[in-house]
Amino acid sequence: MNLQIASRLAIFAVLELAANPERQLSVAEIGEKYGISSHHLAKVMHMLGRAGLVRSARGAGGGYQFVGNKKRTTMLDIIELFENLGAREDEVAPGATTPEGAALRQVLGEIDGNARATLGSITVATLLNLVDRQHRRACGTQAACHLSKA
Amino acid sequence: MPKSRPEPGREHGRRGWNANAGARGRLAVASFVDQPRVTQMTADEETESEGKAGLMIRPVRAVDVPHVIALDQAITGLAKPDYWEQAFERYGRRRPSERFFLVAVPAEGKDVHILGFIIGEIRAWEFGSEPCGWVFALSVDPQARLHGIGEKLFVAISERFRQAGMAKMRTMVARDNQLHSLFFRGEGMMAGPYIQLEKDLT
Numbered sequence: 001m002n003l004q005i006a007s008r009l010a011i012f013a014v015l016e017l018a019a020n021p022e023r024q025l026s027v028a029e030i031g032e033k034y035g036i037s038s039h040h041l042a043k044v045m046h047m048l049g050r051a052g053l054v055r056s057a058r059g060a061g062g063g064y065q066f067v068g069n070k071k072r073t074t075m076l077d078i079i080e081l082f083e084n085l086g087a088r089e090d091e092v093a094p095g096a097t098t099p100e101g102a103a104l105r106q107v108l109g110e111i112d113g114n115a116r117a118t119l120g121s122i123t124v125a126t127l128l129n130l131v132d133r134q135h136r137r138a139c140g141t142q143a144a145c146h147l148s149k150a
Numbered sequence: 151m152p153k154s155r156p157e158p159g160r161e162h163g164r165r166g167w168n169a170n171a172g173a174r175g176r177l178a179v180a181s182f183v184d185q186p187r188v189t190q191m192t193a194d195e196e197t198e199s200e201g202k203a204g205l206m207i208r209p210v211r212a213v214d215v216p217h218v219i220a221l222d223q224a225i226t227g228l229a230k231p232d233y234w235e236q237a238f239e240r241y242g243r244r245r246p247s248e249r250f251f252l253v254a255v256p257a258e259g260k261d262v263h264i265l266g267f268i269i270g271e272i273r274a275w276e277f278g279s280e281p282c283g284w285v286f287a288l289s290v291d292p293q294a295r296l297h298g299i300g301e302k303l304f305v306a307i308s309e310r311f312r313q314a315g316m317a318k319m320r321t322m323v324a325r326d327n328q329l330h331s332l333f334f335r336g337e338g339m340m341a342g343p344y345i346q347l348e349k350d351l352t
Contacts, residue, residue: 113325117331118341121332121334123332123336125336126332126335126336129338
């Protein structure tokens with residue numbers, strides 16, 4: 001499945017900030033790591049702020065901080081701030097009222113259901129653990145594993 | 151927005167997670183097949199592990215069964231004494247090297263108040279699967295939740311499977327049961343290589 005770019009950016013930003021909630025990072029710092037334009041990321045951060053997941057800190061060292069609960073916030077929670085996952089226009093799409101259309105909708109609904117169940121069961125904390133696991137795998141294959149965490 | 155990461159059974163009040171909740175044989179996989187022992191555990195005697203909260207995880211005893219029945223009834227709202235007696239006979243007494251019925255009890259005190267239990271076994275070659283550990287029941291006393299008891303039970307049975315030579319363990323969760331999925335995901339479980347299929351026969 002594909003996520004809209006805003007959802008991807010939001011997940012990256014949340015992971016970056018939630019990995020160290022004490023740390024403040026600017027939009028530019030986050031954007032630089034993932035090759036994202038600050039302009040686009042700023043909009044995403046604004047939305048995350050409205051959802052109570054991040055807070056902007058003012059001052060010279062200002063930036064964003066994660067203020068959500070990483071054990072309670074799921075990937076689905078984040079993604080649904082930006083897109084209506086699984087929302088299909090099948091019921092009004094051409095052929096939707098035919099048996100073929102209904103059969104197609106049934107199959108696509110199964111896929112959507114699985115996607116929602118998966119994303120709704122993975123918290124930010126769980127995703128951070130997966131990131132750590134990826135780092136450890138990288139450490140197993142790279143001599144300078146600390147670079148992969150940079 | 152946020153949902154709490156649960157311990158099994160917490161979110162549905164009286165309806166707990168238990169793949170064996172049905173009266174007969176609703177196991178996590180399609181059928182139970184007697185198999186030869188895969189490995190030998192070093193000992194069948196009680197293995198204990200104490201946590202910070204003074205918790206002990208040990209194999210179930212006959213004296214625990216009424217408490218298991220009561221705990222399950224409190225969570226599911228259904229009394230299934232026959233089922234749990236059979237579960238004890240099958241998973242608590244037979245083939246201790248590959249069947250694990252563990253209970254969590256307070257480390258101190260002489261009573262046998264059960265705080266939670268977990269059941270699993272090693273299965274092999276069903277659906278072409280190499281031997282692996284299956285967890286198919288996990289319950290924690292609603293009054294004792296949010297203290298990591300479910301996690302300690304999960305870790306304990308994981309270690310039993312590992313000691314038995316298993317490299318993989320599995321369970322099954324209803325797709326719409328987000329909170330139970332959160333628990334197992336939080337323990338590091340990911341989607342496996344199998345897809346459960348079903349057919350309406352009515």
